[in-house]
Amino acid sequence: MRKDKNFEKHKLYWLAFYHIKKSAYNGNPESQYDYAQQFDSINFLGVNNPLYNPKKCIYWYTKADNGGYAEAYNNLADFYERGEGIRQDLKMSYELYKRGAELGSITAKSNLKIFERDIKQGKYRL
Numbered sequence: 001m002r003k004d005k006n007f008e009k010h011k012l013y014w015l016a017f018y019h020i021k022k023s024a025y026n027g028n029p030e031s032q033y034d035y036a037q038q039f040d041s042i043n044f045l046g047v048n049n050p051l052y053n054p055k056k057c058i059y060w061y062t063k064a065d066n067g068g069y070a071e072a073y074n075n076l077a078d079f080y081e082r083g084e085g086i087r088q089d090l091k092m093s094y095e096l097y098k099r100g101a102e103l104g105s106i107t108a109k110s111n112l113k114i115f116e117r118d119i120k121q122g123k124y125r126l
Helices: 002-025 029-038 054-066 070-082 090-102 106-120
Strands: none
Touching: 002 029, 029 054, 029 070, 054 070, 070 090, 070 106, 090 106
């Protein structure tokens, strides 16, 4: 019985993945963000994502940014800040955190404050 439940969960996951992907390709910014998340790191859960792909994350977060999706600005800013999958660009990172915060992302607001503190403490120079 347990095996059947896992199979059903797996099937539902891939069905959802298919619909998110389809919606993302059709230009829906929230779906573009959700699709990017499928390729992002989930290390905070203590698990390595087998689909992890920084270039795909950056591509789809950028698409979601262009659609005005606030949380995507925060996630894209993080890639620029760390220089992972893209050339490190602290000015771009700062602007993305700022724009995400302006659009209402609580996470971007928090990360913007941390970024500004790091600038004042000399960790970053713009």
